[in-house]
């Protein structure tokens with residue numbers, strides 16, 4: 001299986017986290033976390049269950065407040081902006097949920113129209129049709145336009161979920177466990193889609209996963225969260241060539257080629 005090419009991205013930071021701390025009562029989840037996302041890259045965040053990956057994502061989109069530290073997304077300090085500014089920022093940061101979060105009672109077309117109508121009230125029918133058709137073509141599911149989510153496979157639902165996030169043309173994509181619950185062949189398909197989205201839409205992405213095959217295929221850079229900190233960051237080979245025993249153990253436990 002091929003490792004993602006290492007590309008020299010512009011050093012423009014679309015996300016910059018410095019000395020971030022977050023605790024819940026006595027539980028210190030994130031401890032002095034530093035992390036950057038560069039424009040155009042796919043950054044994979046790895047970590048065992050319960051290490052704080054979701055907490056980190058929630059802080060990035062302003063759903064949780066950091067206890068201390070600085071979190072800057074697209075030039076805005078997320079914990080210091082007004083609610084109106086936060087809503088505007090969230091439109092630029094697409095979040096693709098683990099369970100695809102499709103509305104079961106709506107067709108694929110209606111599912112895709114929903115974020116458009118909610119966020120762009122004056123959008124015309126022709127503009128809606130064009131956006132839906134374009135995004136379905138981008139995820140390779142033009143034929144599914146009138147189907148119900150229940151008629152789609154898990155991989156197809158995942159694609160529509162990603163399309164629903166992409167339709168608002170976000171600058172940053174956050175993928176939460178994009179390959180969870182899928183068979184190995186469909187996982188490869190989703191990995192390819194994540195790479196296609198990066199190339200076609202020039203998005204910068206954070207991919208949260210336990211799946212090392214996915215990490216290797218899509219990550220220009222990998223960051224491994226261990227005991228509340230990023231223990232190591234780098235290419236797949238750099239991270240897994242690391243001497244830290246905890247990193248080796250994660251690899252041995254999770255990697256299936």
Ligand SMILES: Nc1ncnc2c1ncn2[C@@H]1O[C@H](COP(=O)(O)OP(=O)(O)OP(=O)(O)O)[C@@H](O)[C@H]1O
Nearest residue numbers: 024025027029047048049050051052053054055056
């Ligand atoms: N709102 C909250 N209140 C209290 N504790 C919380 C809250 N949110 C998360 N936690 C705790 O923070 C820790 C990290 O949770 P988080 O959901 O970020 O883990 P994760 O790395 O995303 O795990 P998984 O891979 O299983 O999704 C857990 O111990 C969790 O119980």
